Amino acid sequence: MSELIAIKGGSPVRETPLGYGKQYIDDADIEAVVKVLKSDFLTCGPSIGSLERKLCEVTGAKYAVAVSNGTAALHIACMAAGVGPGDEVITTPITFAASANCALYCGAKPVFADINPETYNISPASIREKITPATKAVVAVDFTGQAVELDEIREICKENNLILIEDAAHSLGTLYNGKPVGSIADMTTFSFHPVKTVTGGEGGAVTTNDEETYRKLLRLRAHGVTRVQEEMKNTSHGGWYYEQTELGYNYRITDFQAALIESQLGKLPLFQKRRKEIVKTYNEAFKDIPEILIQKEIAESDTTRHLYILRLDLSALNCNRKEFFDAMQAENIKVQVHYIPVYYHSHYESLGYEKGLCPHAEKLYDEIMSLPLFYSMTDKDVADVIEATKKLIRYYKKK
Ligand SMILES: Cc1ncc(COP(=O)(O)O)c(C=O)c1O
Incomplete structure (x- = not known):
């Protein structure tokens, strides 16, 4: 007889819950923030430029x-790409809604290309199929941290005169053919939310190698305002003068967040090493279990993984994803699902999107959950996740 799993009344693998992601903040991070709090600038100060220089160093981008x-x-990357009403922006459904919402913010239409069923990243072939005369840009998401097929996607964009925005919210530190993400696409965007590899509480960035794009991004971050004489349409009134030349937003980051992110970036090599170790341990533990499918890694991507996807072969199990998910929660492994296909959300339904658009993405969604993956996980935490997963596989496996 197989052992009783926690959801059926057995004992959980762990007594305390283990979340799927968690920030790691050390004394150096705290000191960096306190230093800013004691300084003259809480916003628009020197920590912003300092972070931007560090980001250029880490990503190899010019700006x-x-x-x-x-x-x-x-949002500002789409604006800088010139995305506007009547345009289409191609992206993947297996992402956080923000990757598509940015097109909506600009009055454009998100168009969903299907994923590669093995890597789970947007399929270049599907991008090609979705291009129309209205397509303006591609937002290619490095899902889980693995770089998209950048060479092929860049080629497609070049041939069709499209701007490539790489959404690297998951992939800070990942290399594509030895080059860091951030220096390859026309623009690359990052997120510093606490579950990401490096955090500022909140925070983000756009990198680019193009000076004109950089100048525009700077203006769009701050209301569309410039203090640069050459960018002004009118003559300066005096030393106080600044001019709003276009409609921008207040998307500034504070100096204390910038200082926190810069301090965290100093630990990026440590974070990368541990994340890679954990991914390797999971892959090793699951490689001989036929009911578990392992995400394929393309040779070009040296991945710093943000998420670890447990994909189930449901045809070999007596449960569905929801039952497995609930059973993992009961074992105190607090898995999550990344992602609900964007066009399943009721807001997208209200815009006319319907199920069936991207069959590979929809199948993936039915079979996955994300296992805990973060820097400060102990070996025991990792072992608990593996034990819980194997325990449930043994229980639900078709005999
Ligand atoms: C792929 C992807 N793109 C964009 C975002 C948005 O980032 P933020 O939460 O910093 O606004 C996220 C964050 O959850 C994400 O996972």
């Missing part, structure tokens, strides 16, 4: 613009 969050980064 970086730090903003209030990853969603703001996507």
Whole structure:
């Protein structure tokens, strides 16, 4: 007889809950924030430029613009790409809604391309199929931290005169053919939300190698205002003068958040190493279990993984994803699902999107959950996740 799982009255693998993601803040981070709080500048101060220089160093990009969050980064990237009413923006449904909402913010239409069923990233072939004369940009998401097929997608964008925005909210530190993400696409956006590899509480950034795009991003972050004489349409009235030349937003980040992110970036190599170790341990533990499918990694991507996807072969199990998810929760492994296909959300339904658009994405959604993955997980935490997963597989496996 198989052992009793927690949801059926057995004992959980752990006594205390283990979440799927968690920030790691050390004394150096706290000191960096306190230093700013004691300084003259809480916003618009020197910590912003300092963070931007550090981001250029880490990503290899020429320019970086730090903003209030990853969603703001996507919004101003779309604006800088010239996305507007009547345009279409191609993205993946397996992402956080912000990757598509940025098109809606600009009055454009998000168009969903299907994923590659093995890597779970947007399929270049599907991008090609979705291009129309109205397509203006592609928002390619490095889902879980694995780089999208950048060479092929860049080629498609070049051939069709499209701007490539890489949504690297998950992939800070990932290399594509040895080059860090952030230096490859026309623009790359980052998020520093607490579950991400590096955090500022909230925070985001756009990187680019193009100076004109950089200048525009700077203006869009701050109301569309410039203090640069050459960018003004009118003559300066005097030393106090600044001019709003276009409609922008207040997407500024505070100096204390910037200082926190910069301090965290100093630990990026440590974070990367531990995340990679945990992914390797999971992959090793699951590789001989036929009921578990492991995400394929393309050779070009040296991935710093943000999420670890447990994908179930439901045809071999006597349960559905919801039952497995609930059973993991009962074992005190607080898994989550990334992501609900964006067009399943009722807001997207109200815009006329219907199920059936992207069959590979929809199948993936039915079979997945994200296992805990964060820097400060102990070996025991990792072992508990593996034990709980294996216990449930043994229980639900078709005999
Ligand atoms: C792929 C992706 N894009 C964009 C975002 C938005 O980032 P933020 O939460 O910083 O606005 C997220 C964050 O959850 C994300 O996962």
